[in-house]
Amino acid sequence: MLKIYHNPRCRKSRETLQLIKDQGEAVEVVEYLNEVPSVETLRTVLEKLGLKPLDIVRKGEAIFKDHFKGKNFDDEGWLKILYENPKLIERPIVVKGNKAIIGRPPDHVKQLF
DSSP states (O other): OEEEEEOTTOHHHHHHHHHHHHTTOOEEEEETTTSOOOHHHHHHHHHHHTOOGGGGBOTTSHHHHHHTTTOOOOHHHHHHHHHHOGGGBOSOEEEETTEEEEOSSGGGGGGGO
16 A cells, blocks of 8 residues: 655646546655654654655745744654655655655656556
């Protein structure tokens, strides 16, 4: 089963979810702005992505530009920031077993099929 960290207001996230459904894959949808992943969950997802917390920060968001741009935080600091500001989490993230992919572009998720 796949799990998608999804924002229904995001076109790329909707396209990725539709691609998964079109493949007939079972999927658990986590609307991460409403069901904010814990710091531990974020850490686990990042391990599966093979990325650091800063790698999944949406640097174009106003909250990033206004509060975090140009500041240095360690990985734990960024994890806390992502937890407290889930809007900053890159989307969508799709997880299957021990692997995860950022669905930008949506076709990247095909690596999990």
